[in-house]
Amino acid sequence: MDIFLTKALDRTRSFVQKLIENGNVWVNQKQIVKTSHKVKSGDLIRVVIPEPVSLNLTPQDIDIEIVYEDEHLAVINKPRGMVVHPGAGNYDSTLVNALLYRFEGKLSSINGVIRPGIVHRLDKDTSGLLIVAKTNEAHIKLSEALKNHRIKRVYFAICEGVLEEDSGIINAPIGRHPVNRLKMAVVPNGKEATTYFEVLERFDKYTFVKLRLKTGRTHQIRVHMSYIGHPLLGDVLYGRPKNEFGVEGQLLHAGEIEFVHPVENKPMSFKVELPDYFKEILEALRKRSQKQDKIQH
Incomplete structure (x- = not known):
């Protein structure tokens, strides 16, 4: 069911899965909650897409490193310790708050009000490159590329x-x-x-x-x-x-990160250096190894 509705509604699979799990899909007048429900020829499927919940997310002037930007997308170097999007206990100081300020709200709406523009995520303490979609067209194509390992x-x-x-x-x-x-x-x-x-x-x-x-x-x-x-x-x-x-x-x-631009169809490739704290630990390990080598010799 989730695969079928993803194509039929032209939405992301995660969005559709939440619709099903939250009881917003009926098959032949019977509510279903399992994404694995098998679709059959002749089924009458009814989907209710709830109105977006207004969370009044506040754009915040938080410094973020933009590695690349055009009218369709942006590539961000997310710092360690920053949550990507609002959730339980984190409704401000997230990457989304920073993006809303930086791009003046011009982000794709595919993933709803909580995750505007977010194509894929990094854990809070994982740093590095993240693609952000500004338009729904770019978001859909990037999500498809992600799903197909491109x-x-x-x-x-x-x-x-x-x-x-x-x-x-x-x-x-x-x-x-x-x-x-x-x-x-x-x-x-x-x-x-x-x-x-x-x-x-x-x-x-x-x-x-x-x-x-x-x-x-x-x-x-x-x-x-x-x-x-x-x-x-x-x-x-x-x-x-x-x-x-x-x-x-x-x-x-x-x-x-490497991908094909979802609209301009050109190859895109980006690299960012290791963060300073990461380099410091690597250097400490290298110095320790050198000392041990000298002692052994």
């Missing part, structure tokens, strides 16, 4: 432990954790999830890695790295509660 996203991270393989593929389905609903987990009935990793540097107790996503599940890199026994440094949800650097929040940076 947006290349490269991340950099420091994980705990020393990875033995120089590169590898983690292919393990991800779904909601069976006990802790705040977490995701590798579960048998989860959604397909694939992460590619490549070792950049090894240290005594840590590994600096480059990661590429094929799919984009919630917390995917964090879940997959924890699953193979190498949680990200600072990740208190999927790793250790404390670490020697006093970092709170995973060291994960979305450093590269």
Whole structure:
């Protein structure tokens, strides 16, 4: 049902799934709440799209780094610690508040009033590149490209432990954790999830890695790295509660993104450097490794 309505209504799949789960879809006068409901020929489907809830989101003059901008989209370098869009307990100082101010409200409305322009997300403590849609046309095409794995996203991270393989593929389905609903987990009935990793540097107790996503599940890199026994440094949800650097929040940076412009149909490629705090920890690990090498020799 969610796949059928996504095409029929020309909306994002997440928007349609919420409609179904909130009881806004009827099939042959019977209300359904399962997105997996099978559509049959001859079905009479009724959909009620609620009026947008006015949350009076306030545009806020928050400094954000705009890597690229045109009339259709923008590419943002999101800082660590910034929530992407409003939610429970976070109704201001989010990226959306900053975008509303910076672009004077000229953002796509596909994802409703809470997530205007937001095509994909980064976790609060993940820094790096994010695409924002200004028009509905750009949003729909970017969402389609994302779903079909045509947006290349490269991340950099420091994980705990020393990875033995120089590169590898983690292919393990991800779904909601069976006990802790705040977490995701590798579960048998989860959604397909694939992460590619490549070792950049090894240290005594840590590994600096480059990661590429094929799919984009919630917390995917964090879940997959924890699953193979190498949680990200600072990740208190999927790793250790404390670490020697006093970092709170995973060291994960979305450093590269490539896609085809949704309207102008030209290739787009962007890169941003690692944040200073990330570089400082890397430098500390390198110095420590050099000292250990000297002692051994």
